[in-house]
Amino acid sequence: MSSTETTILRALIEKENGFVSGSILARSLDMSRVAVWQHMEKMRRHGFEFEAVRARGYRLIKRPDNVYSDLIHAYLAARKLNFDLICCEEVDSTNDETARELAAGREAPFVVVATKQTRGRGRFGRAWHSEANGNLYISFAFRPKLEPARMQTFTLWMGVNLCELIANFTRTTPGLKWPNDILFEGRKAGGMLTEARIDADQIRDLVFGLGLNINSASDDWPAALNRRAISLAEHTQTPLDINKFTAALIGRVLDAYEQFISGAYSKTFAERWHQYDILRGKTIKLQRGTEIIAGTAAGIDDEGSLIVKTERGRTERFRAGEVTIEKKP
Numbered sequence: 239m240s241s242t243e244t245t246i247l248r249a250l251i252e253k254e255n256g257f258v259s260g261s262i263l264a265r266s267l268d269m270s271r272v273a274v275w276q277h278m279e280k281m282r283r284h285g286f287e288f289e290a291v292r293a294r295g296y297r298l299i300k301r302p303d304n305v306y307s308d309l310i311h312a313y314l315a316a317r318k319l320n321f322d323l324i325c326c327e328e329v330d331s332t333n334d335e336t337a338r339e340l341a342a343g344r345e346a347p348f349v350v351v352a353t354k355q356t357r358g359r360g361r362f363g364r365a366w367h368s369e370a371n372g373n374l375y376i377s378f379a380f381r382p383k384l385e386p387a388r389m390q391t392f393t394l395w396m397g398v399n400l401c402e403l404i405a406n407f408t409r410t411t412p413g414l415k416w417p418n419d420i421l422f423e424g425r426k427a428g429g430m431l432t433e434a435r436i437d438a439d440q441i442r443d444l445v446f447g448l449g450l451n452i453n454s455a456s457d458d459w460p461a462a463l464n465r466r467a468i469s470l471a472e473h474t475q476t477p478l479d480i481n482k483f484t485a486a487l488i489g490r491v492l493d494a495y496e497q498f499i500s501g502a503y504s505k506t507f508a509e510r511w512h513q514y515d516i517l518r519g520k521t522i523k524l525q526r527g528t529e530i531i532a533g534t535a536a537g538i539d540d541e542g543s544l545i546v547k548t549e550r551g552r553t554e555r556f557r558a559g560e561v562t563i564e565k566k567p
């Protein structure tokens with residue numbers, strides 16, 4: 239069931255820049271005009287601004303820069319998606335919070351999103367810079383009952399979907415760096431971290447985490463990240479409505495999950511990956527533990543393994559590892 243604020247926001251969004259009458263809102267919510275006004279006052283404290291004009295009603299003139307649950311739901315209005323959305327101002331890690339909720343028995347799917355993380359994590363236990371700087375920290379919980387081996391493909395499939403969504407939303411073309419990075423201009427805009435608990439050769443539950451740089455400015459980054467990180471807004475030179483984007487992203491990830499479970503993705507998956515693949519044809523080094531493999535990247539196979547034509551002239555496939563692109567001499 240929608241909250242009162244979601245209903246108010248939905249009505250205002252549907253009018254785009256137009257006015258919505260206070261009495262119509264009050265009637266549709268079965269409450270007094272004063273009560274409607276009180277809800278709007280509450281939203282004002284969270285970064286909304288409304289213009290109120292006598293005899294015309296209210297108009298939404300500013301949306302918050304942070305993730306706001308009711309606004310995300312309002313944007314998802316037309317989609318009948320069944321999921322819980324947990325919106326935190328601050329959390330240690332959305333992946334950890336998701337794992338805790340799963341362990342406590344919360345029904346999946348559900349989504350945890352935060353304005354700031356105090357212990358955001360990336361692959362190989364690295365820290366993920368997670369200030370309250372207009373970027374997105376989000377995790378999805380699923381209980382897929384699949385073989386653990388399919389987890390690798392899952393992350394790559396999500397990567398394809400995220401790139402398609404970003405491309406549609408921003409009218410630009412992001413790049414995918416196997417296995418889990420989203421890039422613009424050779425700089426990292428996003429990273430995915432999939433974690434699972436396995437039971438008797440089945441995935442019991444799965445957490446898909448995404449950190450996506452949406453609205454941070456280049457001088458928001460610590461010096462060490464400055465040349466390696468980029469946000470969508472920096473790339474497009476236009477700020478993005480984080481709540482509208484997050485709503486679209488949630489819809490896309492939940493749909494992509496269903497396609498993954500049904501197997502409906504497998505025919506087009508590798509081909510779609512190749513459209514965004516920034517490694518293909520490049521001279522690379524792949525690190526697997528202490529082993530380093532040098533060669534030329536040749537795309538991925540249907541399971542998402544990286545195909546490498548090694549320096550020794552063999553074609554090999556790798557399920558995991560970290561890739562660096564060799565600079566031209």
Ligand code: BTN
Pocket residue numbers: 330331332333334355357358359360361362364366374375376377418419428429430431447448449450
């Ligand atoms: C990587 O590139 O190494 C993966 C980064 C994943 C970061 C996201 S932010 C939301 C979720 N919570 C975390 O602690 N990590 C993931």
